[in-house]
Amino acid sequence: MKNYKRYTITSALPYANGPLHVGHIAGAYLPADIFVRYLKLKEKDVVFICGSDENGAAITIQAKKEGRSPQEIVDTYHTINKKAFVDLGIDFDIFHRTSSELHHETASDYFLKLYEKGVFEEKTSKQYYDEEYEQFLADRYIKGECPNCANPDAYGDQCEKCGRSLSPLDLINPLSTLSEKPPVLRETKHWYLPLQQHEKWLREWLETGKIDGVEQHDPAEWKKNVLGQCLSWLNDGLHERSVTRDLSWGVNVPLEGAEGKVLYVWLDAPIGYISATKQWAADNAKDWKLYWQDEESKLLHFIGKDNIVFHCIIFPAILKTHGDYILPANVPANEFMNLEGNKISTSRNYAVWVHEFIDDFPDKIDVLRYMLCANMPETKDSEFTWDDFLAKNNNELVAILGNLVNRVAVLTHKYFDGVLNGESNRVDWGKIDLEFGKDGFASKVENSLEQYRFREALNEVMNVARAANKYLTDEEPWKRIKVNEEETADILMACAQIIANITILIRPFMPFTSEKMIEIMNLDSDILKWSNVGSNSIVKNGHRINKAELLFEKMDETMIEEQKAKLVTDNLEVDAATNTVPEISFDEFQKMDIRIGTIKEAEKVEKADKLLKLKVDLGTEVRTIVSGIAMHFNIDDLPGQQVSVLTNLAPRKIRGVLSQGMILMAEHGDTLDFIVPKNGISDGSKVS
C-alpha cells in the first residue's frame, strides 16, 4: 500500500434546497468524519472538505415556488445544514458554499483552462426563447401543432396524440407554456465535454488502478458495488455531456457572448471541493495545491451510491483533462439507508431529519452516531428503526460501555477514594482477553478502518469494553478487596488503562462520549493519540479520577413512540400544499367522457416494467388500454375489477400497443388505487 504524506477528504456537497436526514449522514458524512478523526488521531496531515451546493435550476424553481429569491433559499438551507453538521460533531475543516465569490472564480478559471486547451466541443443551435420570462425553453415547455397529425397540443419533445417524437422546431405555431406567448428563435451556444474520448484510460484506471501503466491506486481496495457500477457505465459507452446551461443562477460562463449561461453541475459542484480547499488554505496559511496536485496526497470522496458515476467517471475525466490534478485514490460510496421498512422520501417528508433529531434528543447525538455507524449501509441498503435505536442505546451503550466506566469509577471511589493506587507493571495482563501492543486490538480496529469497514471497526472497539467487563467479573474486586487490597488496586488500574484506550478508540465514532470519558477519568487530552492505543500504561500510578457519572441514560419505549407516530402522520400530509392546478370551466370539464368499465384481461407489455395491456369492457365496446400500473397490482387479481376510464383521450401508441383511453387512479405517495363506484354499477355508466 502506498504511503501518503497527506489526505484530502471530501463528503458530497449537500444540495441547498432542503435539510439533511439520517440517510445522508450514514451515507456520506459520518463515515468520512470517522475516517478523518482517525487520521487526525494518527497525527496525519488531512483536510476535510465540504460545503453547500447552491447553484442550478432546482434552486431557482424552488425559489419561484416559495416566492423567495434563490439567494434566500440557499442561505436558509446552508445555515440549517451547517449547524446540523456542527451539532452532530461532523467536523469539517471547512464547510464552504458554491455561491461564494471564490468558488465562482475558481470554477470559472477551471472552465477557461479547459477551454483554452480546446477540449470542449462548441455547438450552436437555435432554441426557443421566452422573451417575457427571459429564458430559453426546455423542450417540454413548448407546445404547438403536431406536423404529423395536426394535434394542436403537441409538446416540444413528443406529440401525445400520434406518439411521434418531435423537436421543438417541428411544431407549428409554438407557444411557451410559461408565458403562453409565442417564443422566439434564438441562437444559443453550448460547450460539450466529449467523455467518450476518455473511455479507454478510465477503464484502465478503474480496472487496474493504472494510468499508462503507472500505478495510481489498488482497485482491490475499491468496493465491489462502486467498480461494478462504473464498469457498467463504461460498457454502455460514454457520451458527450454539455457543461453549460442557459440559466441565470450559477457560475457565469466566462466567455464573450455567453451572457445568460452558467456552468452545469459537472464543472460546478465538484470544483466546489477545490474552492473550499482554497478558502481553508487561505484561512490557515496552507498551500491548497499540495492537497490537490501533489502525487503524495491521497484524495478520497465519501458519497452515496447515487453519486458514483459523477465521482468515478466525470470528475476524474475533468481533473485529468486539466492536467495538474491528482485523481481520487478511492471512492468508498455507501448504499442507501431505509427507514422503518420504507425508502426515505424527502418529498413525502418521510425521514428522520437531523435538525429535528437534535431538537428532540440534544444529549443523544453520539447514540445516533453509534446507531448509524452500526447500521451503516456499507455493502447493501440498510435499515433505520427507532426500536433499534432504543436497543442499541440500552443493550450496548448503556449495558457495555456505560456500565464498564461506571463500575470502575464507582469501585475506585468506594475502595480507594478515587485514586488509582495500583501499578500497571504488577498487573497480570494475560488474564484479560485482550492483546495489547501494536498488533493487538489496536490493529484490529485500524485494519477495519483502513478498509472503510466502519461497522466492524466499531464492533471491535466495543469488544475491548466487553473484555474489560469480563475481566472485572472474573477477578471480582468487590470480593478481592476483603483479602488483598493491593491486587484489587491493580485490577482497577488495569481497567482504567483499558478505559483510557477506549477513550481514544471510540473518539472517531463518538467524540462527545470520548470527551465525557476524559472528564470522568480525569485524563489529560494529550493522551488522545492513536499511537497510545494498545499501551497499558497510559494512566499514571496514583492518578485520581473524578466521580462516577453516567455516560448514557437508559431509554424507554415512551421516548420513541412520538418519533414513530410522527413518521406516520407526516407521511399523510403529502402533496396537500401542492394542489396548484389552475381553475377550469364547467365546459372544459364536460369535454371529458369518463365512464365505468370492467377489466376483462390483463397482460404485461413486453420489455416494460410498469406497463400493463388491459382489455376493458365499457358496456358497448371492449377497448385496449395501456396503463402504467404493473408495479402496483397482481395481474391475476385484475380481471373483474371495475375502473373509471377517460374514454375520449386521444389514442396513443405506447410501446407498440395502441392505447384507447386512460384508467383513472387515486395516488398517494407510492400507493395507487382504482376509482370505482362503491356499490357497483353497470359498465358504460357515465361519471360526471
Next chain:
RNA sequence: GGCGAGGUAGCUCAGUUGGUUAGAGCGCGAGAUUCAUAACCUCGAGGUCACGGGUUCAAAUCCCGUCCUCGCUACCA
C-alpha cells in the same frame, strides 16, 4: 427489458484465493453473580447459506437457469 449490487440464524450483518462440526453482535432460554443504569459474566437453543440443476474427492463460495430486493437505464407520469 439491459446492466450493476444483494438474497446467510428471530433482527442487523461477517464469511478472504472452494476444504475439518457456517461465524459475530443484539434478541431469546437457562445458570451464576451483586461493584454496576435488573446492567455484567457463563452456557445453550436457533441456519437444506433464496430456489433448481451442474462441475468437483469437497461449494454459502465456481458454472447455468429461475424467483425476490435495491440502484442505474429504457419505457412510463
